[in-house]
Amino acid sequence: MDIATLIGLLGGFGIIIGAIATGGDVMLFVNMPSILIVVGGTFMVTLMQVSLGDFLGSFAIGLKAFLYKVDDPKKLIEEAVGLADVARKNGLLALEGQEISNGFMQKGVSLCVDGHDPALVQKMLTKDIDLTIQRHLVGQRMFKNMATMAPAMGMIGTLIGLVQMLANMSDPAAIGPAMAVALLTTLYGAIIANAFAQPMADKLGRASQLEQTNKSLILETIGGIQEGMNPRVLEQMLSTYIPPKKRPEPA
Numbered sequence: 001m002d003i004a005t006l007i008g009l010l011g012g013f014g015i016i017i018g019a020i021a022t023g024g025d026v027m028l029f030v031n032m033p034s035i036l037i038v039v040g041g042t043f044m045v046t047l048m049q050v051s052l053g054d055f056l057g058s059f060a061i062g063l064k065a066f067l068y069k070v071d072d073p074k075k076l077i078e079e080a081v082g083l084a085d086v087a088r089k090n091g092l093l094a095l096e097g098q099e100i101s102n103g104f105m106q107k108g109v110s111l112c113v114d115g116h117d118p119a120l121v122q123k124m125l126t127k128d129i130d131l132t133i134q135r136h137l138v139g140q141r142m143f144k145n146m147a148t149m150a151p152a153m154g155m156i157g158t159l160i161g162l163v164q165m166l167a168n169m170s171d172p173a174a175i176g177p178a179m180a181v182a183l184l185t186t187l188y189g190a191i192i193a194n195a196f197a198q199p200m201a202d203k204l205g206r207a208s209q210l211e212q213t214n215k216s217l218i219l220e221t222i223g224g225i226q227e228g229m230n231p232r233v234l235e236q237m238l239s240t241y242i243p244p245k246k247r248p249e250p251a
């Protein structure tokens with residue numbers, strides 16, 4: 001689990017609720033018409049922009065912001081060097097019984113063991129990377145759409161509240177509820193966009209970027225193994241995927 005996402009989400013909403021609570025009654029900030037306009041409206045308008053399957057699937061992708069775990073590139077490199085060493089000494093078929101922790105690397109090694117042409121292996125793995133990125137973009141785009149739509153629905157709610165207020169100027173009792181709708185819809189829209197939807201989209205983008213980097217590292221690994229590259233040379237090549245300060249010292 002990515003604890004930073006959970007801390008950030010709970011902390012952000014906690015600070016907002018805490019600030020509201022210190023100023024008086026929290027229930028003053030709960031207004032059902034405003035919630036319906038902003039929350040319901042945001043979901044419905046976002047649904048218009050994508051298919052139902054993509055909309056529902058995006059929430060599953062959204063869980064990656066909390067549950068994703070990216071393999072440590074240093075460990076992937078260590079594993080890659082070990083596999084390259086085995087393949088160079090005993091041939092590609094010797095990799096068949098090797099235990100491999102990463103599923104994408106396992107797929108690549110299996111293709112090598114099956115004797116596929118290196119160009120075909122690279123093409124298949126590259127296609128896998130591209131399709132994975134496309135799936136991730138669907139979820140990111142939905143949360144970005146929500147971040148755009150929530151303030152817009154908040155503005156619509158504000159206008160509705162102002163119209164209701166101006167239409168009932170002769171009735172002082174109706175002005176307060178109408179003004180509450182006008183102000184709270186703007187607040188709800190800003191909170192949904194800036195404390196939830198946009199941060200979620202950014203975190204999913206970061207998770208996708210890290211996964212893409214690791215898969216590119218593995219793609220280089222498979223190519224090096226099929227070429228019979230020296231394990232030490234392969235290690236130096238793959239170390240470029242790690243920040244300079246974190247790279248292992250050359251042997």
